[in-house]
Amino acid sequence: MTTKKIFDKVIGIIAVLMLVASCTPAATEQPMEEKPPAAEVSPTKVPPAATESEAPVAAEEQDFTTWFEYDQNNEDPAADGRVGNKYLRDTIPQFNEAFEGKWNWVNQPKAWDKMEAELVAAVQAGGDVPDLYQMLSDSVNTFYRNGTVQNLREWAEKQSWYADLDSSALAACKGPDGGLYCIPLAQRPNTVFVWKDRFPDGFPKTPEEFMKKAEELKAEGLYAMTFFASTDKGGNGATRGVFTTFASFGGGYDDGKGNMLLNTPENVKAVEFLREIVAKGYVPEIAFAGGFQEEEAFKDASAGSFPTGLNGYLYMFPFTAPNGTKYEKNSSQDFLDAVAAGDIYISSFLSTEGNKPGCDTKAVGVAIPVGAKHPEAAHDYINWIMTPEQNADFVLGPGAGFPALKSTLKGEQFQTAFWQEAAKAIGNSACRPWYGTMERPTEAKAIIMAVVHKLIKESPNADIAAELTKAQEEYNAGN
Amino acid sequence: MSQEQADIKQGFRTKMFTPFWLILPSLLILFLIQVYPTLYTIVLSFQDRFPTGWEFVGLANFKQLAGSSLFQKGIGHTIIFLIGYVFLTTVFGFITALLLNTEIHYKGVYITLLFIPWVIAQIIAGMVFRLLFLPDYGLLSGIMQNPSIFPPNGISVLTATAPQSWFGNFPFPPSPAMYLLILASTWRALPFVMLLMLAAMQMIPRDIMESASIDGANGWQAIRFVLIPLMLPSMVVAIFNLILTGMNSVGIIFSLTGGGPGTSTSLLSFALYTIGWGQLRFGRAAALSMILALVNWLMIMATLRITRVEERSSQHV
Structure with missing residues (x-):
């Protein structure tokens, strides 16, 4: 076969594939026409608020x-x-x-x-x-x-x-x-979603209680907690379960003056806690996969709890409760139904002595x-x-x-x-924005999540204080 | 000046300037989409954004970049990825082309099937591989995470971290996710390379290969000393393309690994995306893109040099 013939064939194949692709409607593509409001949302007619900027009646829309x-x-x-x-x-x-x-x-x-x-x-x-x-x-x-x-x-x-x-x-x-x-x-504050059957006496109040309960769950082949533990999405995990943990141990990410401050005794303890629950197998592997896939372990109840944003319920469905009940309307109603049925409850996180459970809001x-x-x-x-x-x-x-x-x-x-x-x-919690006074939050969360991931997953024997110092210096060099 | 002289001068002018006017639209477009952005990137790389506006910061962006872990680690990851990706794609592309260059039935069908990965978008290819290897829930997780198949604990390809490095900070051996990234990228780029090589092989007159055989060359010798030197120009094009696509690939990393686990698959191209569009540090991203452009250029020059040497030595054979 000559080169020309091969190229002709390839061009032909591409043309056919493109034609097929262009003829197949995208799954999410919808007609542009607007539908009237659905029945369950009551149309709220509100007269235009009188403002100083009101346009003259004759003005064009x-x-x-x-x-x-x-x-x-x-x-x-x-x-x-x-x-x-x-x-x-x-x-x-x-x-x-x-x-x-x-x-x-x-x-x-x-x-x-x-x-x-x-x-x-x-x-x-x-x-x-x-x-x-x-x-x-x-x-x-x-x-x-x-x-x-x-x-x-x-x-x-x-x-x-x-x-x-x-x-x-x-x-x-x-x-x-x-x-x-x-x-x-x-x-939107962060809370903890909890399966009642996994934590029937309420979510643990202290790290010690959590470890005890986590060991019991592990013996049953279950995980105590799933959380956004990967570095995916630009370090978004740093704003979720990781910050909840840091704040609940009395720590945080900044010094109140625009600098990153990670190396504090509270933060070191928080990392030790995260490191321990990962090392002991209380957290599923999917927690590190990114792409919000950590949710899967909560949806099938293989993980008993999930610290995340309150709005998380909008995106998670369907659920299979530990007792076998399936919530599968495939909408945010699944979570609300599970809460109403008492299968899932919403809790604050654990905390150390002298601290309230922390969270980002x-x-x-x-x-x-x-x-x-x-x-x-x-x-x-x-x-x-x-x-x-x-x-x-x-x-x-x-x-x-x-x-x-x-x-x-x-x-x-x-x-x-x-x-x-x-x-x-x-x-019950003390919620605050995770970034505090830092002016470059997008950069900060990537650095924070990278160091936390390193300490709890990649190098579980690395010196926590030294790594946290290195990370904060990297951010502060840009101040 | 006589009328004749004036006509000659006019004709000369027309002849001289017509090509210029003809290429002017292309030049203007080139200026708009190539020259201006390049100049703007150079300017931007010496600036940073503050609440008060853009300020000239000299080499600060380059300095901060050099101190950033994302950049430092990105260099090692990019080298590993490029070596694996270019080598595997070239070798398998060559072998596949060699197989297709024989007289076999249904050759067209094989070419069509082999060409499918190339028409799939990078981001989709990444998603497909991700769904296969997702820990606990992926299609192949039952096999990969099975301790009896992969002792002692099975492999969670997307989340397992790299073993202890053999060379200090250089990330070798890489994480399993890096192998997967190389595999997925190779799978996608293979058809292009295979096709280029097949075209090159078919341009070689059959009698040259036959004479090599008559002269006593065995299969390997014919490939090494006849086929490869004759295919070299096409191979260079393929390798150029692989280096450039490898250096600048973002989509497949974005959808397959997200740069993780940790930063183990965060190549410089992904770091550029992260710094620019994730962290919104446009000045620093411009500095990195300058560095990347320079590296791209250096690698192309190096490839050219190596292949010229090869070409010359093959001419002496």
């Missing part, structure tokens, strides 16, 4: 552009962001109706793990930026350093809802200069990027979503935490077993 991590056009019930997708699908028409003739909400869906970088790059390059950006308060310091979002403090303080904001939610949105770089809508909020074309539209939106009805809808949907408005928390919707257990667990 303008686009109000947002970047949310959810896609209103994606109706795939198995999509990761299905709760948020549905929320937007239901809410966009409500907003457009409330602001008819003034604003037309156009959401541009963004990937949750890329949108931060995309916004920073867009602002710095002078490209198109949205009028409003949905964010987690983890990004505040990054945005502050990169001059990405506007300081809303002066404007926010004049709004009626400002006094009703929970103080810790508000604090999470503040930058190192005291400016307010996001408006919190919900708070973050605010889910919105920000106005520098260079936004219609900041007044964003102001109108914020005033609209800060009404108790809209705030509750957001929190019960993608917010998946506690309402940032104190008045919303009193609503009937938040009196179920899930919310009450979560409130109790958080009440």
